[in-house]
Amino acid sequence: MIPRKGGIFMLQVAAYCRVSTDKEDQANSFEAQQRYFREYIQRQPDWELQGIYADEGFSGTSTSKRVEFNKMLHAAELGQIDLIVTKEVSRFTRNTVDALQITRELRRRGVGVLFLNDSLDTRTNDGELRLTIMSSFAQDESRRTSERSKWGQMRSMEKGVVFGGSLLGYDVIGGKMTVNPEGAEVVRLIFHKYLQERKGCSTIARELREAGILSSKGNCLWSSATVTKILKNEKYCGDLIQKKTYTPDYLTHEKKYNHGKEPLVALKDHHEAIIDRETWQAVQRELSRRNRATGCGGHGNRYPLSGKIRCGECGKSFSHRTKKRQDGSSYYRWCCFTATNEGLRRTDGAGNTIGCSVGRQIRDDIAMDLLRRSVNAVTLDKKSIISSLARVVESVLASGEDSGEQELRRLELEFEKLQTRNDTIHDRFFDESITKADYQRAKARCESEMNRVQEKIAAIKQRQTLNTDTQTLKPDIRTAITGIVSGRTADDAFYGHLLQQMTVYRDGRVEVALNLLPAKWVYVLDELEKYRAKIGGHDASSVPMSVSSPLSSG
Structure with a gap:
């Protein structure tokens, strides 16, 4: 509050509203x-307008994207606001949890919220109870609105209306797809290079970049993933599949990929095709064949060295590749991602430096061998390590026997509170403090929470019946740890965890750095003489593979 002349304190009042997205x-x-809020606030003798905050079109079910709303809350935190005025609960938030959390935090800071149309003031004793009921109504209305919107979208999709923006080769205007001739030519070129010229997606992406061909985003930043996505897109053979993503929670509006959670809407021969169906199907078979041949599929660190081998020239990671020998057998190797996708280092037509000239690859078995050599070269007190690790594992097992007691007591206390709340809801209904509809909603929520707590209590009690015999496990634990530390039973994944980074340089050096160790090991790969002669060097070592003494990294 700011004092005015005469010693009267003025309430600093902010107004909040959400407005339509229509311009x-x-x-x-x-x-x-x-105008309404300014006139309303001016009529109050001890109020002064602090500011009017308005967000356009954002959903009331979530506060995360409402810039002005969060700006207003920040001003309240700084003590610049004493009271917030808004028309109704649904304008403020339609999420019951958000409504309670925000108004409680504001009240803790001495800031009230007045909902004019709902005649609700959070500064009064029954304000929170009434806000809970009103925001529940608003949240339920959001749920019904979301369901109506989903239903309407599904009916439109079934009629062939396209949801989404334009893509390479097609313009989407007013829910209809029409062929874009320039983009269509690029699409046909990609399919031809893949199927007829037998080129890989990385090669195609590099050639498109070098040719200066624009993507659907208006740039030349082609990648193998972009090419793969185009080759898999059913729209290019005239079909349309929608609902590939869905929104599971109407409160968060977060989209997720639809892996069978909701039915897809598939329409065959929906629009003019750019690629004939026979060619498109042949490409899908070829994608599948190459995928099986290379053992690829999915994403993430599938290999122990994934993301840990770096290029000494450009700094990018090495990627995993499969190479076939003349006899038909295969082996794995690691190659510079930049060199594979962009070729040798050079300047493109736009003046950008692209590519990498590291000129080095490393076989997976050789990389693992270098890593094992480095680990085995470390002088360690293995007996002490084995004893320490065994003690840690045994203590964890021992502590796990009664680890659920504290959580069990907390859940049992929470269940008692829920039972008391359930009784209170009954009492409020019978003394007519709340309506039958409010009673049913509150009772359902309370019983749902009680069921959730009961399930957690049952799970903890079941876990406590499993008696871990640590004395029996001790010999097995020590044997397993001894095998790992000594390297007898350690697998590639174990060694991968020990590696901090492996760097491959143009001159054939491979530098190995282990986690938590200040030293580095440097190796020299085979054929170094030939490589040095090729680049004009004359100081190459004649040893095909050698290891230097550990180098201090400090």
Whole structure:
């Protein structure tokens, strides 16, 4: 509050509103609401307008994207606001949890919220109870609105209306797809290079970049993933599949990939095809064949050395590749990602430096051998390590026997509180403090929470019945740890965890750095003489593979 002349304290009052996304309605609505709140606040003798905050079109179910709303809350935290005025609960938030959390935090800071149309003031004793009921209504209305919107979208999709933006080769306007001739030519070129010229997606992406061909985003930043996505897109053979993503929670609006959670909407021969169906199907078979041949599929660190081998020239990671020998057998190797996708280092037509000239690859078995050599070269007190690790594992097992007691007591206390709340809901209904509809909703929520707590209690009690015999396990634990530390039973994944980084340089050096160790090991790969002669060097070592003494990294 700010003192005014005469010693009267003025409440600093902020107004909040959400306005329509329609430009004309937006301007009219914002102007009208500004005028309304300004006049309303001016009529109060001890109020002073702090500011009017308005967000356009964002959903009331979530506060995360409402910039002005969060700006207003920040001002309240700084003590610049004493009271917030808004028209109704649904304008403020339609999420019951958010409504309670925000108003409680504001009240803790001495800031009230007045909902004019709902005649609700959080500064009063029953304000929170009434806010819970009103925000529950608003949240339920959001749920019904979301369901109606989903239903309408599904019916439109079934009629062939396209949801989404334009893509390479197609313009999407007013829910209809029409062929874009320039983009269509690029699509046909990609399919031809892949199927007829037998080129890989990385090669195609590099050639498109070098040719200066624009993507759907208007740039030349082609990648193998972009090419793969185009080759798999069913729209290019005239089909349309929608609902590939869905929104499981109407409160968060977070989209997820639809892996069978909701039915897809598939329409065959929906629009003009750019690629004939026979060619498109042949490409899908070829994608599958190459995928099986290379053993690829999915993403993530599938290999122990994934993301840990770096290029000494460009700094990018080495990627995993499969190479076939003349006899038909295969082996794995690691190659510079930049060199594979962009070729040798050079300047493109736009003046950008692209590519990498490291000129080095490393076989997976050789890389693992270098890593094992480095680990085995470390002088360690293995007996002490084995004893320490065994003690740690045994203590964890021992502590796990009664680890659920504290959580069990907390859950049992929470269940008692829920039972008391359930009784209170019954009492409020019978003394007519709440309506039957409010009673049913509150009772359902309370019983749902009680069931959830009961399930957690049952799970902890079941876990406590499993008696871990640590004395029996001790010999097995020590044997397993001894095998790992000595290297007898350690697998590639174990060694991969020990590696901090492996760097491959143009001159054939391979530098190995282990986690938590200040030293580095440097190896020299075979054929170094030939490589040095090729690049004009004359100081190469004649030893095919050698190891230097550990180098201090400090």
